[in-house]
Amino acid sequence: MAKNQSSGNIAGVVEVGNVLVHLDILTEYFCCDIEKCNGQCCEEGDAGAPVTLDEVAEIENSLDTIWSQLGAQAQSVIDCQGVAYTDVEGELVTSIVNGRNCVFRGPHGCLLPQKPISCHLYPIREKQLGPMVGLNYNRWDICKAATVLGEQKRLRVYEFLKEPLIRCFGEEWYKELESIVDELLDKKVIH
Numbered sequence: 001m002a003k004n005q006s007s008g009n010i011a012g013v014v015e016v017g018n019v020l021v022h023l024d025i026l027t028e029y030f031c032c033d034i035e036k037c038n039g040q041c042c043e044e045g046d047a048g049a050p051v052t053l054d055e056v057a058e059i060e061n062s063l064d065t066i067w068s069q070l071g072a073q074a075q076s077v078i079d080c081q082g083v084a085y086t087d088v089e090g091e092l093v094t095s096i097v098n099g100r101n102c103v104f105r106g107p108h109g110c111l112l113p114q115k116p117i118s119c120h121l122y123p124i125r126e127k128q129l130g131p132m133v134g135l136n137y138n139r140w141d142i143c144k145a146a147t148v149l150g151e152q153k154r155l156r157v158y159e160f161l162k163e164p165l166i167r168c169f170g171e172e173w174y175k176e177l178e179s180i181v182d183e184l185l186d187k188k189v190i191h
């Protein structure tokens, strides 16, 4: 395997730098089909999207620009509790309306100038594991059409999410991931 010293392959996971990537991300097909799903990931669920403190600050800075596009309910929630809150799992997440819809959901998608990285990376979910970061493929019924379109386009999860993965981990990291995928395909470890 063409790899640097910090890359490897253990059961179900490949290690790229300090990131553990689940094999599903390399093998499953995915391509969002917004016409079919209508971007339900911004509406469904019982908590907002995970955000970092830096992202909260960025969102607060963009509020003046997007305020007039927000619905009255969203404005009221933001006035009361701010752009984010801590959910039952202790995670900082974007504020929601009616216990489910992200306050930044507009009629044609996200109103924020820059989506939080957790939204940009979806259906990959990121988790801190001590000094390592774990990446998992999160399956959700509402994304069924994305698996069909992904298969038609022969686009795997990691290919569909190339841009946000580079945003998170950098170009070099992504190239290393691609070389590991090529090697796993050559050795028929994945198909």
Ligand code: SF4
Binding pocket: 031, 032, 033, 034, 037, 038, 039, 040, 041, 042, 122, 123, 142, 143, 144, 145, 146
């Ligand atoms: S993540 Fe799922 S629900 Fe959201 S836009 Fe993609 S396919 Fe649709």
